[in-house]
Amino acid sequence: MxxxxxxxxxxxxxxxxxxxxxxxxxxxxxxxxxxxxxxxxxxxxxxxxxxxxxxxxxxxxxxxxxxxxxxxxxxxxxxxxxxxxxxxxxxxxxxxxxxxxxxxxxxxxxxxxxxxxxxxxxxxxxxxxxxxxxxxxxxxxxxxxxxxxxxxxxLATAAHVPLSEAVGCISYTYFPDELKKAVLPRLSGVKIAGNYRCAGHEYRLLASGGSQFAIYSKLMPWDHLPGVLITQEAGGHVGKIDGSPYTPLDREGTLIAAGSEESWHAAREGLFPRA
Structure with a gap:
C-alpha cells in the first residue's frame, strides 16, 4: 500500500x-x-x-x-x-x-x-x-x-516538433569527454539549446510545455526524482539513453526527459551517436 x-x-x-x-x-x-x-x-x-x-x-x-x-x-x-x-x-x-x-x-x-x-x-x-x-x-x-x-x-508537456524546431536544455558538464565531443556539434541541429544551471527550472519548463527535452548526466536523486515524476505525470517520457527507465537507484549515466515519447526518440537519435 x-x-x-x-x-x-x-x-x-x-x-x-x-x-x-x-x-x-x-x-x-x-x-x-x-x-x-x-x-x-x-x-x-x-x-x-x-x-x-x-x-x-x-x-x-x-x-x-x-x-x-x-x-x-x-x-x-x-x-x-x-x-x-x-x-x-x-x-x-x-x-x-x-x-x-x-x-x-x-x-x-x-x-x-x-x-x-x-x-x-x-x-x-x-x-x-x-x-x-x-x-x-x-x-x-x-x-x-x-x-x-x-x-x-x-500541467501538460509540449507536442512533438522536429528537432530543428525544438527547444531543449542540456547539461553536459559530466559527460565523458568522447561523448561530449560527439554530442556538442550535433546541437547545431536544435533550434534552441540552453543550460539554466538549475535542473528544477529546466524540469518546470519541460512540464509546462515550454521545451521538448532536457538531458542530464550525474543522476543524483535530489536533482532528478521530483522533475522526472512531474514530467511523466504531465504527459512526458523519460529514460536513460539505452532506453531503460530511470529509477531512484540510478546515480550514473545519461538521462533524457522529453515532452513525449516521439520527442524522446528524436533527441536520442538526433544527438547521440549509435553504439
Missing part, C-alpha cells in the same frame, strides 16, 4: 523554508557564507544548509517514519544514499537547486523534494521562491501548478 502524502502541506513547507531561510539571504551573502564542495562550480551556502535543517525538522513532524536524505546531509554522510535504496519511505530534498546561480545573485533557483516509497517515487515537488509557486505531482494523479493562493492548474 502506498503511503498517504499531503503534497499541499509539503508544498507549503517548501514555501516556508524559502521565506525563512533562503530569500533573506539572496543577494545578501558574505564571502564566508559561500564555500566550495568539489569545485568552483559546486558550491554550498549558509542558505542551503539552513533551509535543509528547516525542512528536515518539519519533516520529522509530518513524516516521522521517513528517512531524510538531503543533498547537504549526504555531503556530510554519504552512507545515506545506501540507506535510501532500501528505505520503506524516504524524503529526498535539494534545499537550493541552482546554488551557483543563487550565490551569484542570479534569480534562477528552486527548492526540490521527492517522496520515495520502496524504490518508487510517489510524489515530487519543485518550488520557485521568486515566482512563489510550486509544481507538484503524485504518482498516477497527474501534475499541477499550485499558486500561493492554493489555486491549482494542470
Amino acid at each position: 502506498k503511503p498517504t502524502i499531503d503534497v499541499a502541506r509539503l508544498a507549503e513547507l517548501l514555501r516556508e523554508a524559502a521565506k525563512a531561510e533562503i530569500m533573506p539571504r539572496f543577494r545578501n551573502l558574505s564571502d564566508g557564507d559561500i564555500r566550495e564542495k568539489t569545485s568552483a562550480t559546486d558550491l554550498v551556502t549558509e542558505a542551503d544548509e539552513a533551509a535543509e535543517r528547516f525542512i528536515a525538522r518539519e519533516c520529522r513532524s509530518l513524516l516521522p517514519e521517513a528517512l531524510f536524505v538531503g543533498e547537504e546531509s549526504v555531503a556530510a554522510d554519504a552512507s545515506l544514499l545506501d540507506r535510501l535504496d532500501a528505505a520503506d519511505l524516504a524524503v529526498v530534498v535539494d534545499p537550493i537547486d541552482g546554488t551557483a546561480n543563487f550565490a551569484a545573485g542570479v534569480p534562477l533557483f528552486a527548492v526540490m523534494m521527492a517522496i520515495v516509497s520502496r524504490g518508487e517515487t510517489v510524489a515530487g515537488l519543485i518550488y520557485d521562491p521568486l515566482g512563489d509557486d510550486c509544481m507538484l505531482a503524485e504518482k498516477g494523479a497527474g501534475a499541477r501548478r499550485r499558486l500561493s493562493s492554493g489555486e491549482e492548474f494542470p
Whole structure:
C-alpha cells in the first residue's frame, strides 16, 4: 500500500523554508557564507544548509517514519544514499537547486523534494521562491501548478516538433569527454539549446510545455526524482539513453526527459551517436 502524502502541506513547507531561510539571504551573502564542495562550480551556502535543517525538522513532524536524505546531509554522510535504496519511505530534498546561480545573485533557483516509497517515487515537488509557486505531482494523479493562493492548474508537456524546431536544455558538464565531443556539434541541429544551471527550472519548463527535452548526466536523486515524476505525470517520457527507465537507484549515466515519447526518440537519435 502506498503511503498517504499531503503534497499541499509539503508544498507549503517548501514555501516556508524559502521565506525563512533562503530569500533573506539572496543577494545578501558574505564571502564566508559561500564555500566550495568539489569545485568552483559546486558550491554550498549558509542558505542551503539552513533551509535543509528547516525542512528536515518539519519533516520529522509530518513524516516521522521517513528517512531524510538531503543533498547537504549526504555531503556530510554519504552512507545515506545506501540507506535510501532500501528505505520503506524516504524524503529526498535539494534545499537550493541552482546554488551557483543563487550565490551569484542570479534569480534562477528552486527548492526540490521527492517522496520515495520502496524504490518508487510517489510524489515530487519543485518550488520557485521568486515566482512563489510550486509544481507538484503524485504518482498516477497527474501534475499541477499550485499558486500561493492554493489555486491549482494542470500541467501538460509540449507536442512533438522536429528537432530543428525544438527547444531543449542540456547539461553536459559530466559527460565523458568522447561523448561530449560527439554530442556538442550535433546541437547545431536544435533550434534552441540552453543550460539554466538549475535542473528544477529546466524540469518546470519541460512540464509546462515550454521545451521538448532536457538531458542530464550525474543522476543524483535530489536533482532528478521530483522533475522526472512531474514530467511523466504531465504527459512526458523519460529514460536513460539505452532506453531503460530511470529509477531512484540510478546515480550514473545519461538521462533524457522529453515532452513525449516521439520527442524522446528524436533527441536520442538526433544527438547521440549509435553504439
